Amino acid sequence: MIINSTELQNNFGKYLMLASQEDIIITRNGTEIAKLTSAKHASTANRSAMAEQVREKAPEYSSDGKKATFEEFLQLHQESEERYEYIDGEIYLLASPRTAHQIALTELFVIFYHFFQGKECTPMIAPYDIELKKSPESFNIVQPDIMFICDLEEKLNEDDYYKGVPSLIVEVLSKSTRRKDMIKKLDLYMSCGVKEYWIVNPDNKEVTVYLFEDKNISNNATYKNNEAVQSFIFEGLSAEIRRIFRI
Structure with missing residues (x-):
């Protein structure tokens, strides 16, 4: 950087x-x-x-390191059935995740879905494009594993696409996505107004939660073993580590 x-x-x-x-x-x-x-x-x-x-060349999350314009990304995105993200001028191919990733993702989404029943925020799950801007000229398109959207009706455009910033984002790590999720996406989410970011690591069975304020990390906590992950911004929202990583 x-x-x-x-x-x-x-x-x-x-x-x-x-x-x-x-x-x-x-x-x-x-x-x-x-x-x-x-x-x-x-x-x-x-x-x-x-x-x-070697990890960066793994098929789950690959980029050749070459810069591309946002227009080139949009053309590829529209013409291909593959899943892509566009971060800081680079295009990343997203392939099918592995079993531990999907189990953690499913368990978390079930917890979130029940917690937000009757509340104003809506949990959404990938694939769902989120457009983020570090500046008026800096376009980024990501597909977070899970996102909490609290202004859905206000920020839907006429084509039924969300154009706001999620309050909370969850990324479940794969070995080949670790660097992007822990560095590039952390910086992107922090810089673009996301309030809270969960990094879920199936390899070491840990979850790290970051609280962002004023485009900076104001607090963070890591949970493991018999602990329960706690949200900074949603009172009462928690998830037991043993349930998230049940295999």
Whole structure:
């Protein structure tokens, strides 16, 4: 990730946390002047670089790294029956997820569906396109695993597409989506007005919840073992870890 020195000064806490997952290059007047990296990354860089390269080529969530215009993405999206996302100018192909992913997704959606019965917010499940903008010119299209929409009727356009920002988003990790969900999507959701983000990890059977305020991480918590995940923004919304990861 590349940012300028002013952005770093104004949001140091945010980028300090992101640096635990990805190197942050700092520029001044367009010139690279420093790099913010974690101690763990520094000691394992050679080893992890090769592993990450392999993961990024996995079929569940693949990109060739080439930039594409939003118009090119829309054309591909309309002409293909495959599922795609468009994040920071790159197109990502989404393939069929694995069993542990789908079980966690199903268990969570059932919990959310019952919790929101009779309430104003509506839980939605992928595939469902969400359009997010970091700036008026920056278009991103994602398909979160689960999203809570609290302004559905207000933000539906004439073609029945939602054009708002979900209050809460859930992503269930796959080995090949880990980097995107934990770095690119975290930054995207934080920057575009999502209030809460759940990262569900079937591999280590943990759920991390982030609370976003003023485009920054204001709180976070990780749940595992016999604990129950708690929402920051929806009082009473919880999910038992053992139920989410029942295999």
